[in-house]
Amino acid sequence: MTNFPENFLWGASSSAFQIEGGWDEDGKGMTVADYNSFKRSDKQADSKVASDFYHHWKEDIDLMKEMGMKAYRFSLSWARIIPDGDGEVNQKGIDFYNNVINYLLKQGIQPLVTLYHFDLPYALVEKYNGWECRDCAFAFERYARVCYKAFGDRVKYWQMINEQNLMIRVNNRMNIYTEDEWEADRMRAQMDYHMFLGHALAVNACHELVEGGKAAPAVSSTCTYPLTNKPEDVWAAKMNDWFKTNYCLEMHINGEYPGYYMRYLKERNIVPKMEEGDAAILKSAKIDYIALNYYRTLCASYLPADEEHPVGSRVFRGNEVDFDQYGYCRDEKNENLKASEYGAQIDPMGLRIVLNEYYRRYHLPLIITENGLGMADELTEDGRVHDDYRIDYLRGHIQAISDAIDDGVEMMGYCPWSVMDLLSSHQGFRKRYGFIYINRDDFNLKDLGRIKKDSFYWYQNVIKTNGENL
Numbered sequence: 001m002t003n004f005p006e007n008f009l010w011g012a013s014s015s016a017f018q019i020e021g022g023w024d025e026d027g028k029g030m031t032v033a034d035y036n037s038f039k040r041s042d043k044q045a046d047s048k049v050a051s052d053f054y055h056h057w058k059e060d061i062d063l064m065k066e067m068g069m070k071a072y073r074f075s076l077s078w079a080r081i082i083p084d085g086d087g088e089v090n091q092k093g094i095d096f097y098n099n100v101i102n103y104l105l106k107q108g109i110q111p112l113v114t115l116y117h118f119d120l121p122y123a124l125v126e127k128y129n130g131w132e133c134r135d136c137a138f139a140f141e142r143y144a145r146v147c148y149k150a151f152g153d154r155v156k157y158w159q160m161i162n163e164q165n166l167m168i169r170v171n172n173r174m175n176i177y178t179e180d181e182w183e184a185d186r187m188r189a190q191m192d193y194h195m196f197l198g199h200a201l202a203v204n205a206c207h208e209l210v211e212g213g214k215a216a217p218a219v220s221s222t223c224t225y226p227l228t229n230k231p232e233d234v235w236a237a238k239m240n241d242w243f244k245t246n247y248c249l250e251m252h253i254n255g256e257y258p259g260y261y262m263r264y265l266k267e268r269n270i271v272p273k274m275e276e277g278d279a280a281i282l283k284s285a286k287i288d289y290i291a292l293n294y295y296r297t298l299c300a301s302y303l304p305a306d307e308e309h310p311v312g313s314r315v316f317r318g319n320e321v322d323f324d325q326y327g328y329c330r331d332e333k334n335e336n337l338k339a340s341e342y343g344a345q346i347d348p349m350g351l352r353i354v355l356n357e358y359y360r361r362y363h364l365p366l367i368i369t370e371n372g373l374g375m376a377d378e379l380t381e382d383g384r385v386h387d388d389y390r391i392d393y394l395r396g397h398i399q400a401i402s403d404a405i406d407d408g409v410e411m412m413g414y415c416p417w418s419v420m421d422l423l424s425s426h427q428g429f430r431k432r433y434g435f436i437y438i439n440r441d442d443f444n445l446k447d448l449g450r451i452k453k454d455s456f457y458w459y460q461n462v463i464k465t466n467g468e469n470l
Contacts, residue, residue, distance in 0.1 A: 002402040002467040009110060009413025010463040011071030012064070012435060013370050015117040015162065017047045018422040020077065022054030026092035029083030031119035032130070036172050037423070044428030045442040051422050052438075052448050057100050059450065063436055064419060065107040067456055068463035072109050073291075073369045073415040074100075075117035075162065078143050085121030086139035094150050101154055112291075112369070112415065113155050114218060115144055115202065117162040118173055118425075125175050131191035134275070137198035144202035145209060152210035159218040159291045159369065160202045161195060165248035166220035168192045181313065186270045193272035196251050200285035207286075217252050218291040218369050219245055221358070223350040224298040227332045232302035236329035240300045243328065246361075249290070253362055255283030267327075268312035289412060290358055293370035294397075297337070297350035303330035342374055342431060348396035355404035355411070365410045371397055372417035374424065374431040377453065385437045385453035394455070395470045402467065416459075420450065435459055 017023075017033035024030070037046040053060055064072055078085065080093035104111050120130050128136050144160070167173045174191055176184050199217065206215040224240040226233035239260070247261040256279065257265070265271045303326055305311040311327030324330045337345040355366060373393040377385050394416060405411055420436035421429060428442040435456040439449035461469050 002399070002470065003405055004402065004411075004467040005405075006466070008411070008466065009071040009112075009367065009415070010466075011069045011073060011109075011112070011413060011415040012067075012419035012459075013073040013415045013417050014053070014419050014422055015075045015114070015119075016077035016080070017050070017117070017119045018424075019051045019053040019074075019418075019420070020080075021047070021049040021052040023048050025054065026096070027080075027083055027090040028077065028093060029079035029085070030122040031077065031079045032122055032125060032173065032175060033119040033425075035122050035125075036425075040428075044426075044430070045423055045440075047423060049440075049445060049448075051420055054096070056448070056450070058103060060420065060436075061100070061103050061107055061109070063450060063452070064104075064109055067435060067460045069109050069419075070463070071112050071413055071415060072104055072419065073112040073114065073159075075114035075119075076147060077119055078116060078140075079119065079121040079123075081146060082121065082143055084123035085127070086124065086135075086142060089146055097151065101151055105154060110157070111151075111155050112157045112159070112367075113147070113151065114159040114162050114369075115147060116140065116160065118167060130175055131194045131198075132187055134194050134197065137194045137201060140198035141201035141205060145205050148206060148209040148213070152206075152213060156210065156212050157214050157216075157289075158206050158210070159216050160199045160206075162218045162369075163220040163293060164192070164195050164199070164217065165245050168195070169244075182268075182270075185268055185314070189265060189268075189270040190272040193274065196282065197278060199252065200255070200282045203285035203287060204281070214288040215285075216287050216289045216291045216367075217248070218293060219248055221245055221292040221294045221354045222298065223347075223354045223357075224300050224329075225334060227299055227301040230302070233300070236300045236302040240298060240329045243325065249358070249362060251282070252285075252287055253364075255279065255285065264312050264328075267310075287364065289365045289367060290362060291367050291369040292354070292358065293417070294351050294354060294368060295371065295417075296344040297334065297347040298345075299332040299334035300329040301332050303328065340373060340375065342427070344374070346373075346393060346396075348400040351397050352400040352404050352407070355401065355409045356407055359404075359409040365412050367412040368401070368414045368416070370415070370417040372433040374427070374433045376430055377421075377432045377437060379437060379439065379451065383451060385451060387453050387455045390453075390455045391458045394459070398462065398467060398470055 305327035315324035420434035437451040
């Protein structure tokens with residue numbers, strides 16, 4: 001038995017660079033996401049075509065309507081609207097998103113818009129090294145104001161930045177390429193701070209320019225279990241959550257770094273440069289709700305520091321900063337959970353824990369803007385996709401949301417990842433999340449046909465019955 005409110009926003013999600021294609025059409029500039037995907041073009045699909053939403057948007061929105069979606073969470077491409085990030089506004093980009101928004105509303109679908117989803121205009125990297133320079137924060141504010149003025153009469157729910165707390169740990173998404181580990185962390189801390197500043201400026205601009213506008217971060221949520229019941233492991237699990245997500249939420253809500261995070265910045269000697277007046281901006285920006293993305297839980301043990309590995313230093317493996325952090329926590333495998341073929345541990349109970357934790361701590365309404373299972377779906381000879389594994393995954397997580405509502409959590413909606421198959425950053429079109437199959441693979445565009453998976457019809461019925469038929 002479920003208990004979703006009548007106005008619950010059942011929907012689905014996507015992001016611009018993963019779905020749109022048309023990467024340089026009608027004046028769009030290159031983004032960091034484009035740059036990174038082109039470097040992998042010999043290994044997988046890139047962002048040049050992606051799911052080709054740029055040319056199929058009307059057909060795709062019709063499918064969203066058929067599925068019964070009440071909301072569509074998607075991102076705008078900053079470089080489609082301002083190709084060089086802080087210069088001239090591209091009217092053709094404005095026109096494209098106006099067409100999308102107007103057609104969504106015509107079909108009874110509420111647009112939930114994210115301003116920035118991993119795709120910083122590459123011109124800002126060349127000009128400022130992106131977020132390392134505070135000018136990028138003010139460029140982001142200007143971009144946000146352009147969007148509010150163009151779309152704010154119809155779009156009322158805004159997320160400023162998608163998964164800042166995760167993005168900051170992925171070096172190529174932040175254009176961090178130094179091999180000096182301390183210098184990488186110094187850059188990371190300064191970039192993170194400037195994103196907080198840009199986020200606050202955009203929140204205040206939303207409340208200024210959008211009548212009835214609601215502003216939020218979209219965070220990568222974290223729930224970490226201790227490997228054992230040793231007090232050190234319990235503390236390590238808490239620190240893992242605090243360092244990965246909670247510090248970010250506390251910064252958005254309180255306008256300052258929590259003590260434990262400032263201690264880490266000082267231990268590492270990477271306290272970012274802050275200017276007079278920043279504190280007032282950060283504290284004045286009041287978010288209205290929390291958008292969160294949830295895929296899996298984590299497990300941690302205590303990792304002691306030593307002379308060779310000072311407290312606060314991290315383990316670097318390849319391009320991404322790993323979870324291990326000396327003096328705080330080590331990433332572990334939870335033997336109690338099953339994992340997908342791509343290694344994500346499946347844990348609906350963790351979602352219930354996260355929802356309760358955030359609501360009790362922050363007392364703000366919550367909406368899930370990503371949650372899903374990436375798998376190598378197969379198209380059968382008769383043109384079907386039987387993805388019972390995805391249905392099972394989503395069913396468990398929707399039930400967890402219902403349980404959280406019973407616990408007293410105020411839930412606004414559920415927008416799983418993703419509305420259709422789209423470009424996965426590391427697996428291209430081998431890893432699929434969508435309710436709708438896109439008939440292409442990494443190196444063959446085929447006909448780009450849209451094929452409704454079994455999960456499409458299942459979710460259609462879930463929405464129709466407001467969650468009663470799981």
